[in-house]
Amino acid sequence: MRSILRLTLLTTIILVSSTAAFSQRTTLGTGCLVVGTPPTPTGQRDDTYFYTDCYLSQSGETTDKERLQRAIDGARESTLIFNESDYRINGHLTINYPKTTLEGFAPAEGGVTISKITLTVSSDSIFRIGTGIKGITIKNLGLAASLTSNTYGIEALGTTGSNSSQMFHFSNLWIAGFSKGIYAHTTDSVKGWQFDDVHIEDTVFAGCEYGIYLDTQNTGWQMNNLAFSSGEGQNGIHIEYGGYINMNLMVGNGVVVPNTSTYLAGEFIRIEGHHGPVTMQNINAEGYKVIDREWPR
Secondary structure: OHHHHHHHHHHHHHHOOOOOOOOOOOOOOOOOOEEOOOOEEOOEOOOOOEEHHHOOOOOOOOOOHHHHHHHHHHOOOOEEEEOOOEEEEOOOEEEOOOOEEEEEOOHHHOOOOOOEEEEOOOOEEEEEEOOOOEEEEEEOOEEEEOOOOOEEEEEEEEOOOOOOEEEEEEEOOEEEOOOEEEEEEEOOOOOOOOEEEEEEEEEEEEOOOEEEEEOOOOEEEEEEEEEEEOOOOOEEEEEEEEEEEEEEEEEEEOOEOOOOOOEOEEEEEEEEEEEOOEEEEEEEEEOEEEEEEEOOO
16 A cells, blocks of 8 residues: 555656646756767766667757657667656657666655656557567656547557567556556457567556556556546546456546545446456455446357
């Protein structure tokens, strides 16, 4: 329970700075390394990690999208530290290379703000993961959407018959205001692409139409210590397809009409008929019309 309370505090801190405006980064952060003549930034510091403030904005860029994409690609098979407070992007950041860690700063680690990325457009995502990608970690970040319509915090997108993607670790995230916070799906109706071996832990989903939505053949998902704060008509977890999924210590806070037993949030957990074994334990939710439901077919 202590971890859940810590995540709630994280949410409160993040909301304070949600309207920060974009400004180009024109100077390198302290300690960023440069090489050659004229001096060219390497993206790194002496610790060999890559840092976002070691990447500069270029002429004509109106958000942080291009700068962050260069940083993610530059940190391939290494670690990229998001060491700035607020980023604003107008399109998704593609994770193109395996064995990459994307890590921000969080209040629990002694900072005063969390590293937060805000998506400013509809019909897009913050992070997009495609086919054949393995070994990705995303942690200690705030992901927020200015618009709810068809927006996703972390989107896994593939096509039936293409290479599966495996081994993902998402932890200590704050995901707010999206249509779907974490969304795994396909470009086709067969839904045969596999996005497997995913661990999600110590994460808050706030004000999302769906916190987690699985709509392709996923296996080996571990969900632990997740908190959902859902408004009217909003939902927690929807599993359309999936197998070998384990959920532990899931807390849902929906909306209740004051002084009544009328619940306004939607469904906390819904499992459709296309699934394998699903284990649920230590589930606690209130304010939802339905706590958990399975629809056999």
